[in-house]
Amino acid sequence: MADELGAAQHEIDMYIRLIPLIALVDGSNNRRVTVTEGEPSMVPSCSDHHTRFPSRVVEFIDLHVQGAAKPGEIAGKSVTVDLQEGKIMDIEAVLKLCIHTEKNYPGFRRFDFFQIMEATDGFSEKRKLGKGGFGTVYKGHLHDGLTVAMKRFDADAAIFDFKTELQLVSIHHGNLIKLLGWCIHEKERILVYEYIQKGSLDRTIFRKTKGALLNWSKRLQIIKGIAEGLLYLHKHYWIVHRDLKPNNILLDLDTNPRIADFGSAVTLVSDVAEEHTGRVVGTSGYIAPEYASQGIYSLKTDVFSFGVLVLEIISGRRNFTMELQGDTVGNLVRDAWHMWRDEKLHELVDPALSDGYDSPVIIRCTQVALLCAQEDPADRPTMTDVTAMLNSESILLSDPKEPTELTNGGASADSSSSYTGQSSKTIDITITSSAPVSTRIRIIVDRDLTGEKYNQQLLYSRIDIDGCKKMIDSSSLCIGIPK
Template sequence: MANPWGNSSSSLWATLGQASSVAQLAGVDALGLVSMVVQAALAARRHRDACVRLAQHVELVGGLLRELELSELMRREVTRRPLEQLGGALRRCYALVSACQDCGYLRRLLLGARMAEELRAAQHEIDMFIRLIPLVALVDSSTDNRLVKQVDKGMLSVVTDSSNCHTRFSTRASEFTKVRVQRATKLRNVGDQPFVGTVDLQEQKLFDIEELVELCTRIEEACVGFAKFNFFQIADATNNFSEKAIIGCGGFGTVYKGQLPDGLMVAVKRLDKHATIFDFDSELQLAKLQHINLVRLLGWCVHGKERIFVYEFLQNGSLDHYISDRTKGPLLDWSKRLKIIAGLTEGFVYLHKGSRFWIVHRDLKPHNILLDHNMIPKIADFGSARALSSDVAEERTIRVVGTSGYKAPEYASEGVYSMKTDVFSFGVLVLVIISGRKNTILDKQGDTVGELVRDAWCMWKDQRLHELVDPALGNVYEIAEITRCTQVALLCAQEDPADRPTMADVAAMLNSEGMSLPMEPKQPTALSKGCAGEDTSSAYMGQTSRTIDITITSSAPMSTRVQIILGPEV
């Protein structure tokens, strides 16, 4: 297996080796290293998100190793040989996450893109072993056409024959992971295949209250207009978090309407127990952003187990209340909808290019667009947002969030996100604003963009966009404006991220009235002939695919089930 770290990092690893005592770890077994990486990641203070993500992938490898040890496969030379580099990879992971705890010279030296790149490279290397280890078990047992081995009351079952391959572990699983691997005739080629699929693992839910308070205090000092609120003041404002005061519920908390003693109306977001420190930190970044099309974060409160944010209150509520309501729908005439589209465009141009960071929202939908008294749109709910190292950066997450119908195909299926992820969601949102329809994803038929996107493309191509327009608008609209907005939306909602424009391009196209657009959207991929009982991922790989189901439990606060889908032999 090729070393993805290369020789250019030799001096870096010499420094890391001294800082983390890597040399002293030479005698520690792989499972011991797995535990050390996980513990070190929980203590990381820099690049914390990336460290925990790496630790979870390492823990997944640890679970696989435990099962190999149970089945005595590790005693065989043919099994051990492909895994000889795993110890070195785990020591490098430990060195990286340990360095992220260091508050001295080393931490300052490694801040920024360099350290982020090393963490991504480490995760990529570990992902190779996630694919490799189950296949090693299969190859090792391939001397018999059918091998069934039960160990410890059925914890492990390995079955291989000409038609099916299964590796099953303990059935206690809280999450489901899918990994697609191209079948190769030689095991060494597996590492050359790109890691694709969706990894959906449970992130650590450990909160350090002192760390949260310190983080909020630093941002409070740096951001004008962002202040600490007293918990009892917030409780009084919301009538002790009365159910009657609830105005919304999100994935990580409940939002209440409240009135402060000075008469100011506010929206209070009370994070629930499912929210992680990453959700808290992501939402907190909104305090650093100032734009007319972003909701304002006014302050914070940490009191015992309570974690609360206070926002400006927007009296017209969310966009979906108008789009999905037959009574309120007519209140949004075409001129108002066009202004909403323009405002959202400007908001995302700012997030992607104009702020001090490159921010990807990752959960754009009508529910997260709020309207003020002048119907000016404001982007809200930054709990899923992430900052990128550049406007062309691409990251992979183990925790895919968002709403079906608005998630970009590469993000929904592989966890890959970038600025183009928001561009896709924006395109779908524009089509929803124009049509008043929902974008339904037909999973069982290999759908990647949604029914609304496909219908809109056909109507645009056949020049019958009047059929797309929301009936609530009547005939009061300009068909030329509808055509331009629809074509731009379809360009944004293309399947390949490389085909999508940037939000700056979107703004230019929407503002260039009277000029023909330079690009035409590609036709969405046709649906496959799926059936109701068919697994989506298997249908996507085709009839010749085979699957390996693995369920892993461990001592860490995380468990997962893995489904590896093998493509046809090449």
């Protein structure tokens, strides 16, 4: 209890130290600075194409503090300030936290920085496994023969990005990534994880050459493993991952899935809690409708993402949404529902599976996935129900409701298989600069029906600049910037 009170006092001290820093911002800067309340988070994501959906424009401003020798230096201590989260990264505080955690968890150990440098060849590009919004992950080979994944945090990562990730030390499950150790050296903050040999799920299911390696038995094993991992997080810790997608599912040598990259995760006060945030994070195509539009999240937020993920594992296709046409669930969910209704689920199944699958099992998995991907969270089952439905054929399943159709000339109810026989590649790009805007552009490159080449066509783009939304067609790449 004394340790917990001490940690709470330190947290309050950091908030107090932030107040005068904001008050002393140079008045010559005309840009508006908004400090929002930070929310609990979990492991920083380092997966590729990680996308944030801010409800307001994201600004990072150089602070000119009166009486300080250098910007960002308080009482002689080097700190990093993230005004959006209202947090100060105090290296000394993080160091104390890691030492305290190591004492309480003997298996969690400290790594020497020079040992990490040697293991990663000085953080060389050839060792890079992935990069996300909070840092970069590198593959490292230690002297004892152990291969690990080392997450090197960016300089602007907030304190909760690092601090709450340490909760993984106490969470042990066969379908969750394992945290092994830490390293704090000057301004470097590094966490060390077990290395998962086969990499992320997206590198397999979306590639024809590798997708064939995942037969239906292995895909079902992956689906059930992810469900068990989520159930463990929800039932025992009330943790919402909030960015469940193939990039964040790692496969070991036995094709067992490990949920990773908890950068968007939060802990609820109960298993039925529903909370609201002004800072919506996640990845397009997997984010629940109520969370994307209203910032409302609960355990049912992960259930929606799980449903989309299952449909992708079954079909080998990505789900993408057309937000400007009122799309709330994505093309894959909509197509799958029409195929399920018309009893044409054979059109949904990944061609790489050929005929090597059990039709009744795939039909059941698809129906469970559609129930998970319902637009109304009240219509979605809990992960307890999901695991029961996947493991027992005696449980009767209800019929999933039809997804909302697209507006503005979108798909009609009769176009049940508008994407059959096609595959598409979605690239989410976040562009940031010194200007006070955050711009996200989605580019979809569609493969023609012969599968021999790409059409090199910009099918859909969305740009958010101070709330302004623009559509760009393939005939013009000129972007209108509002005054």
